[in-house]
Amino acid sequence: MTDLEVISSGMGGVESVLRAEIATCTYCAADLPAGPGPVVQFSSAARILIIGQAPGSRVRASGIPWDDPSGDRLREWTGLSKRDFYDPAKVAMMAMGFCYPGKGQNGDLPPRAECAPRWHERILALLPADRLTLLVGAYAQARYLPQAADASLTARVQAFRSFGPAFLPLPHPSWRSAIWTKRNPWFESEVLPALREAVRERLF
Numbered sequence: 001m002t003d004l005e006v007i008s009s010g011m012g013g014v015e016s017v018l019r020a021e022i023a024t025c026t027y028c029a030a031d032l033p034a035g036p037g038p039v040v041q042f043s044s045a046a047r048i049l050i051i052g053q054a055p056g057s058r059v060r061a062s063g064i065p066w067d068d069p070s071g072d073r074l075r076e077w078t079g080l081s082k083r084d085f086y087d088p089a090k091v092a093m094m095a096m097g098f099c100y101p102g103k104g105q106n107g108d109l110p111p112r113a114e115c116a117p118r119w120h121e122r123i124l125a126l127l128p129a130d131r132l133t134l135l136v137g138a139y140a141q142a143r144y145l146p147q148a149a150d151a152s153l154t155a156r157v158q159a160f161r162s163f164g165p166a167f168l169p170l171p172h173p174s175w176r177s178a179i180w181t182k183r184n185p186w187f188e189s190e191v192l193p194a195l196r197e198a199v200r201e202r203l204f
Contacts, residue, residue, distance in 0.1 A: 033102035042092035054111035060100035
């Protein structure tokens, strides 16, 4: 497809071309033990964007973002139904690494560093300017909240109001977050109500 054909096909055509490019990406295939399998969801209408870490093995197998217990917990935090969560016209999802990075000694390996600079800006350019971006975990926060680079994840989440209305930092919703939330009760009493209200404002 030529540049002129892409432009003339409108935003939907641009989205389709970008999705196809991502789906066939093999840029770091040699470094992926399970091989490439990019997982992403987006459309030009989505006013909520979730930026996570990288797909786990279960998500790698299904090809569905957040298709695991962490995703269940994240939906609970946001108040989103499964139907709305997986509606690309409402919610876009991209990770710091689009492919499963493989298993390390202490869990999954970090997301591949090539993905974010290669794809993020092109996806962000398609999304509405007034979107809410949920930065889930330390990797996403390190890239998109450079002004808080020296703060801990806990400090960033506790200071969530200072990053609004565009960004809202969250801990990763893994099983470990249950321990973290018990140590930080303000997360459930302060952050989650504000998160759910911000989500409702973008959807309804």
